[in-house]
Amino acid sequence: MNDPDLVKRAIASAVKVAVEESEAVGRLESVIRSQPFSDALALCFDCKGIIYILGMGKSGLVGQKIAATLTSAGTPSVYIHAGDALHGDLGAIRPGDVAILISKSGQTKEVVQLIGFLNDQKNPIIAITNDENSSLAKAARVALLLHVKSEACPMNLAPMTSTTAMLALGDALAAALIVAKNFRPENFARFHPGGKLGWMLTAKVSDMIDQTKNPTLKEKDTLRNAVVKLVEYRIGGVNIVDEGGRLTGLMTDGDLKRIMVDSDGETLDKPVAEYMTRNPITANIEASAAETVDLMENRKSQIYVLPVVDKDHRPVGILRLHDIIRSHM
CATH class of the missing domain: 3.10.580.10 (CBS-domain)
Structure with a gap:
């Protein structure tokens, strides 16, 4: 990269990502203070089984992280790829479990196809999506809207702002559950005995x-x-x-x-x-x-x-x- 003008434009694009994603996360405050978020919190708090998170592509990768965070913080959660769910893995979901379905458009084919099974089994659905009029949002017990205006990608194509907002909503839900369940550092230590963090919590x-x-x-x-x-x-x-x-x-x-x-x-x-x-x-x-x-x-x-x-x-x-x-x- 010997072209100074190219470097300048590239850095400007990177700055745009930081600015737009931080603004998107800021807009989530209104979502977190809303009744739908409280309803989602109640569904997860009252869940006697497992919280299953399902998605595709980049949304699915975010779902994996949300599931890992919930589990380490005292709320058992498992991620299932929506495509795998349609080819047999739906059998893992039992009555009493809660399903969080993630799709920016709310129209992802594989995700929407899960709705019938989950409704038949009476599994509450929490949707994380950007479109309140989408099939997913309309079918869900609770819809958490991302309020993403556009992707920070220079082409407005690659998921960037939307996946950051999804992750922030997942972290917000995990944080709320930590407080609601009175999950303490000593509880966290039981689930996380390894590494520096585990040592810090268990060593006397x-x-x-x-x-x-x-x-x-x-x-x-x-x-x-x-x-x-x-x-x-x-x-x-x-x-x-x-x-x-x-x-x-x-x-x-x-x-x-x-x-x-x-x-x-x-x-x-x-x-x-x-x-x-x-x-x-x-x-x-x-x-x-x-x-x-x-x-x-x-x-x-x-x-x-x-x-x-x-x-x-x-x-x-x-x-x-x-x-x-x-x-x-």
Whole structure:
């Protein structure tokens, strides 16, 4: 591509895709706030069987993703290619199942041919389509309209805007079901034990710290004692406890450096209670890796060293961001 004008026109076309698809997704807000979406949500929520998603071509590929998302989020769902359904796979759909049929035109032959069987078996049909007057929309119990004006494809031929809108509607339905079913991270972890995400949800703080390394001082101990502990353990912090052994504060390497810059020669002999961070943010020994990462990072200033406590608020160790990263390597 040595023609600058060609590159410019190509980039302009790519920008047009981003703009038009984002606008199409924005228009879906009115659909999601409408009664038909609430009706579709109720059908899926009340379904005692499986939600089957059927489509053809690019719409079918979107259907596969929607089915995968619903299933991983606690709503059993299976995708069937509409052509395969017409050649025997309709046998998988049982009374009590819900069918989501996807077709931009609402007239895709193979998809429309499914309607008779589904109606005979009294399977509720949810249509995702762009034409409210189409055969699919008219036959469906609920029709969710895409409101796509045109495809972002430079030729207005390849499905781009429509498939993005279909996917967004599917994700919106999945998100609504997650809330409606009170689906929790621990539930998600059961269905997704593999990979980094699975590890983040299933690993506990106890899996990431060495409980033999638990540098601890009492409030009356001196900063000099803190220096010794920091050098001895080299894990970035020292837990400070009261006479009952419960955590009251934290002294980190960074705290000590700042103190030494502003101090006089007698500072090292002063009690740590005068300089420690009181009532620091802590992680429970049984907390998940995901919860702990959120605790350390989702704040104005990132935390790199976190005291770990048991149910009685007694320190059992110190967790560093480095420990979380290393545990998953």
